[in-house]
Amino acid sequence: MATPWTRLTAAMDRLYEFDREPVTPDKLQSGGKFAGLFAGEHVAATEFVIGAFFVLHGVGARDLIFGLLFGNLLAVLSWTFVCAPIAVRTRLTLYWYLKKIAGPGVTFIYNIANALLYCILAGAMISVAATAVGLLFGIPIPQLGTVLPPNLGWIAIVIVLGAAFTTMAILGFSKLSRFAAIASPWIFFVFIAGAVAVLPRLGVRPDLGNLWDVATTKIWNGVAIAGQEKLGFWHVLFFAWFCNLAMHIGLSDMALFRYAKRWTYGLFTAFGVYPGHMLAWMASGVMVAAIGREMHPGLMAFEAAGLAGVAGVLLAGWTTANPTLYRAGLALQTVTPNWPRWKITLIAGIVTTVLACFPIFFLKLLDYVAIYGLVLMPIGAVVFAEHWIFPRLGLEQYRAEKRGWTFNGAALAAWLGTLAVAFVLPIHLYFRWLPCWFIAVAAYTGLMAVRRRSA
Amino acid sequence: MKSRFLKGLSGALALLSLAACLAAPVLYFLGRITEASYKTAFLVASIGYFVFAVGRGFVRTAPET
Numbered sequence: 446m447a448t449p450w451t452r453l454t455a456a457m458d459r460l461y462e463f464d465r466e467p468v469t470p471d472k473l474q475s476g477g478k479f480a481g482l483f484a485g486e487h488v489a490a491t492e493f494v495i496g497a498f499f500v501l502h503g504v505g506a507r508d509l510i511f512g513l514l515f516g517n518l519l520a521v522l523s524w525t526f527v528c529a530p531i532a533v534r535t536r537l538t539l540y541w542y543l544k545k546i547a548g549p550g551v552t553f554i555y556n557i558a559n560a561l562l563y564c565i566l567a568g569a570m571i572s573v574a575a576t577a578v579g580l581l582f583g584i585p586i587p588q589l590g591t592v593l594p595p596n597l598g599w600i601a602i603v604i605v606l607g608a609a610f611t612t613m614a615i616l617g618f619s620k621l622s623r624f625a626a627i628a629s630p631w632i633f634f635v636f637i638a639g640a641v642a643v644l645p646r647l648g649v650r651p652d653l654g655n656l657w658d659v660a661t662t663k664i665w666n667g668v669a670i671a672g673q674e675k676l677g678f679w680h681v682l683f684f685a686w687f688c689n690l691a692m693h694i695g696l697s698d699m700a701l702f703r704y705a706k707r708w709t710y711g712l713f714t715a716f717g718v719y720p721g722h723m724l725a726w727m728a729s730g731v732m733v734a735a736i737g738r739e740m741h742p743g744l745m746a747f748e749a750a751g752l753a754g755v756a757g758v759l760l761a762g763w764t765t766a767n768p769t770l771y772r773a774g775l776a777l778q779t780v781t782p783n784w785p786r787w788k789i790t791l792i793a794g795i796v797t798t799v800l801a802c803f804p805i806f807f808l809k810l811l812d813y814v815a816i817y818g819l820v821l822m823p824i825g826a827v828v829f830a831e832h833w834i835f836p837r838l839g840l841e842q843y844r845a846e847k848r849g850w851t852f853n854g855a856a857l858a859a860w861l862g863t864l865a866v867a868f869v870l871p872i873h874l875y876f877r878w879l880p881c882w883f884i885a886v887a888a889y890t891g892l893m894a895v896r897r898r899s900a
Numbered sequence: 901m902k903s904r905f906l907k908g909l910s911g912a913l914a915l916l917s918l919a920a921c922l923a924a925p926v927l928y929f930l931g932r933i934t935e936a937s938y939k940t941a942f943l944v945a946s947i948g949y950f951v952f953a954v955g956r957g958f959v960r961t962a963p964e965t
Contacts, residue, residue, distance in 0.1 A: 627953045631946060634921045638942060641925040642935075651930050750925075751939030753946045 467536030467703070474704045479713040482701070485629035487721025490573040490761035492636065493742035494810050495688070496726030497733035499681065501589075501740060503669030506660045508678035513726065516685025517718045523686070523693035524702075525711030527825075531832050532702030539699045543824065546831045547856035548845040554857070555824055560776035562817050564793055567769035568800035571610060572807040574762025575602045577743035577755045587804035589740055590672060594802045603801045610763055611794025614770040615787045625764035632764075633720055635757030639749030640728035643735035664734040683875040684811065685722055690818025690878060695825040740808065770794055815874045822878050823863040826885035827856045834890050840897060855892035859885050910956035917952060920945035
């Protein structure tokens with residue numbers, strides 16, 4: 446007789462049926478395709494906030510430049526040496542590979558955690574877009590430190606935007622994705638144009654002779670604003686490294702790299718992170734300095750690029766919230782497998798819109814990004830250990846699949862245990878994921894080794 | 901619409917519009933145009949980019965014979 450778990454597992458598998466089989470050689474994509482894909486993937490609405498926050502947190506100019514250079518390099522290397530090799534060897538998505546390793550129960554929990562985190566991220570993007578619309582209607586936007594919805598006007602804008610984004614995600618995800626691909630280079634140009642245009646306001650001369658002087662005294666002057674923690678080189682380096690932690694160390698980009706001809710295609714991520722996570726962040730830093738260090742993405746873009754800038758914030762929010770909502774819906778569909786896609790996307794949209802009303806998620810975006818990566822990272826560590834370390838230690842691989850385990854207790858214990866350690870670790874939030882990754886790898890390997898002996 | 905030429909033309913015009921998006925702030929920074937002119941030029945170039953880039957998607961090239 447089918448148990449609720451087996452029914453749930455079967456229904457969950459049907460949702461991911463289209464990518465069940467390993468990618469065949471005729472489906473592999475060229476390096477150019479990967480370069481193009483990544484080039485358009487890392488310019489989102491959140492870049493308006495992240496780069497600006499570095500200024501508010503008093504990052505110095507030199508710390509910022511070198512932190513971003515090396516942090517993004519580490520991110521590219523993580524994709525290249527951790528994520529891409531596993532994807533190329535297995536040709537599977539993380540979903541299917543995790544199921545072999547940790548069992549359908551753990552995969553289910555991972556999906557739900559992922560969906561909720563996606564909803565919060567999409568909510569932050571709606572909040573950023575709401576600052577642009579709020580500007581047009583003269584509605585005050587939340588100040589730094591605000592947790593609860595600040596006024597009815599803000600709630601109304603967020604609800605309208607959330608409803609619009611959700612409706613469009615339901616009506617035409619694929620068409621909107623094509624439009625997002627068109628909008629992406631233009632959004633990047635909004636950042637660059639905005640930054641160039643506010644330089645005279647900051648006192649930069651046309652011959653650029655005093656550019657470094659202005660950068661170090663008026664933009665990244667190393668002084669945090671009141672109430673904001675001072676951040677330095679290591680914080681920036683780690684932030685740039687972990688801001689896509691779930692994708693590289695967390696291995697969710699296996700979905701992309703399983704189409705790569707070689708693992709070295711991981712290097713193509715540089716085409717995305719250096720424009721999006723370096724130039725765009727620096728540009729938003731310049732723009733926020735020009736409006737007196739106020740965290741107001743809409744105002745920032747309006748002052749720098751006029752109405753096109755406002756449209757840029759809105760479009761960046763829309764085009765990046767759309768796939769995030771879609772992914773959240775797909776992950777949530779595992780809970781209600783018989784529901785149609787539109788209904789579950791609607792639920793994801795409602796949850797996202799409610800979350801977006803709370804400005805804390807975009808006003809604490811840097812911390813949220815750190816937590817998002819930290820929560821999903823141990824699963825990547827579990828897969829890494831099983832894939833690379835088990836064969837070298839003579840441990841049997843894929844025991845969950847072979848023995849039909851619903852839950853691989855060792856994987857779940859390593860995941861939750863690592864998160865418990867991360868919670869109490871007495872170091873800055875940004876640095877916690879790195880020791881925790883080693884802890885997760887060691888814990889999972891140790892638990893599975895003990896389990897073999899006791900079996 | 902089926903035309904390789906039209907598709908190429910739309911693509912080229914989209915790229916030109918994008919180049920204009922970059923040229924406008926540079927000209928303003930160099931003091932050649934006013935802030936209002938820059939913002940208007942940027943808006944017009946942006947609209948142009950979307951018109952041509954989206955339009956390019958509607959143009960279907962004739963199949964090879």
